[in-house]
Amino acid sequence: MVPNPLQGNGSEGKAARLLDVHQRLLAAYGPQGWWPGGAGPFEVCVGAILTQSAAWTNVEMALARMRAAEVLSLDGLHRTPVEALAQIIRPSGYFNAKARKLKAFATHVHHGHGGDLAAMLTRPMEGLRPELLAVHGIGEETADDIVLYAAHQPSFVVDAFTRRILTRLGLAPPVDRYESYRALFMDALPEDTALYQEYHALLVRLAKEACAKRAPRCGGCPLRDICPTGREWAA
């Protein structure tokens, strides 16, 4: 069968629509420049863990406190007791759980790669991603954050925003799984790290700017004329 791109059914139609969505978001918001190297790979890894179910402003507070306490390094994570670390990262929420996760990450880099984070991150993502997933506290989204923004390898990041936006656009995959969403993007898009980084950041921008969970502002949404559910919220 030959999918009709105009109907948005079939993988080819979805691929074309996903490319169209990126073009529209880029035109509306411009490049977002998330984690463009200002934060080193280590800080990206820490940020990826701290941001789990937390607002980024809270993560920034925690990172600043870690920097001030001189524990924002692999060595710093090692020598700081988990209880002390938890107090430092308090503002990011779930601080006891996240302190354990940070310690687990540091321990893994130490034991698995002799403390050489760069060596770990230069592994091809086919090996790196499963390796990260095996670390306590690193699930699929966090692993992809690290692969994409710290290792600079093309693994698409799916978050709650991505799912919400695709659902409203009528582009959600039939099976509601992380991997289904990830495959949707990776099958549709060329394998391009910068593109994946920008696309994900643009989706987050859209979610905050127009496609909020409650009371979305569809009037100002750059996707309003290609979004089938926009009308429900137009008033």
Place this chain on the structure above:
DNA sequence: GTCCAGGGCCTAC
């Protein structure tokens, strides 16, 4: 006061 934020682990069924 309520809701939400750049999730993941653990346990029970």
Place this chain on the structure above:
DNA sequence: GTAGGCCATGGA
């Protein structure tokens, strides 16, 4: 294999 509880702060 999956649904539900749990972890917790700060801003809107």
